[in-house]
Amino acid sequence: MIEILSHRGLWRESDQKNSMEAFHLAFAEGFGVETDVRDCCGRLVISHDPPDGYEAGLEDFLSAYVKSGSSSMLAINVKSDGIQQLLAAALTKWNIGRYFVFDMSYPELTRYRASGMNYFTRISDEEPEVVGLAHAKGVWVDGFSKDWENFAALEKLIGAGAFLALVSPELHKRDKTSFWASVRSWI
Numbered sequence: 001m002i003e004i005l006s007h008r009g010l011w012r013e014s015d016q017k018n019s020m021e022a023f024h025l026a027f028a029e030g031f032g033v034e035t036d037v038r039d040c041c042g043r044l045v046i047s048h049d050p051p052d053g054y055e056a057g058l059e060d061f062l063s064a065y066v067k068s069g070s071s072s073m074l075a076i077n078v079k080s081d082g083i084q085q086l087l088a089a090a091l092t093k094w095n096i097g098r099y100f101v102f103d104m105s106y107p108e109l110t111r112y113r114a115s116g117m118n119y120f121t122r123i124s125d126e127e128p129e130v131v132g133l134a135h136a137k138g139v140w141v142d143g144f145s146k147d148w149e150n151f152a153a154l155e156k157l158i159g160a161g162a163f164l165a166l167v168s169p170e171l172h173k174r175d176k177t178s179f180w181a182s183v184r185s186w187i
Contacts, residue, residue: 003032003072003073004031004032005031005032005033005034005072005073005075005165006022006026006031006032006033006034007034007168007171008022008033008034008035008036008048009021009022009023009025009026009033009035010022010025010026010029010031011025017048018035018036018046018047018048018055018056019056020056020060020061020064023035023056023061023064023065024064024068027064027065027068027070027072028068030070030072031072032072032073032074032075032098033065033072033074033075034075034076034077035061035074035075035076035077036048036076036077036079037058037076037077037078037079037080037083037087038050038051038078038079038080038083039080039082039083039086040053040055041053043057043058043059043086044057044058044059044083044086044087044090045057045058046058046060046061047079048077048079058087058090059090062090062091062093062094062096063094065094065096066094066095066096071098072098073098073099073100074096074098074099074100075099075100075102075120075140075165076099076100076101076102077101077102077103078101078102078103078104078108078112079103081104081105081107081108082108084108084111084112084115084117085115087101087117088115088117091117099118100118100119100120100137100138100165101117101118101119101120102119102120102121102122102140102165103122103140104119106131106132109121109131109132110132113132113135113136118137119132119135119136119137120136120137120138120139120140120163120165121133121136121138121139121140122139122140122141122142123139123140123141123142123148123153123157124141124142124143124144124148125142125143125144125145125146125148126144126145130157133157133160133162136162137162137163138162138163138164138165139157139162139163139164139165140165140167141154141164141165141166141167142167143167143169143172143174143179144172145172147169147174147178147179147182148166149179149182151182151186154186166183168180
């Protein structure tokens with residue numbers, strides 16, 4: 001099964017990323033959403049960069065997801081240490097089951113694992129060894145300076161029962177054409 005996740009919602013202009021409008025559009029089109037969560041003044045907010053106090057709250061995001069009737073995947077990029085309990089409480093409150101958290105530091109990853117939350121570990125051209133795979137629900141596959149095209153390694157991960165999230169190269173301002181052609185050939 002392949003599921004497409006929109007990066008910070010469905011948007012056309014950069015300033016629309018991580019906005020409630022972008023999330024509503026993504027949910028309406030049936031896309032899953034990757035978004036960034038961090039803390040600000042005691043609450044969780046949607047923000048890739050340090051917050052300025054005007055960000056949408058995580059509660060608003062989860063409410064929009066539930067009200068949309070979406071059953072698509074939520075990929076929550078953890079941008080702050082120490083928010084695991086708040087994040088778990090919010091996901092439980094809204095009865096969100098189709099999610100995974102990722103990109104947290106390794107010490108934080110162990111906390112998410114201990115709590116039983118759905119987390120993905122990572123592999124990339126900068127991090128070629130997967131850590132924490134034994135209990136991970138999947139692997140975030142990224143390429144920062146080159147495309148990740150070691151499909152033999154990916155097949156081993158799939159064989160071990162991992163779901164994969166392949167990051168499209170345009171996220172890092174690179175052309176996506178050859179990467180997705182390689183993925184199509186592999187599949």
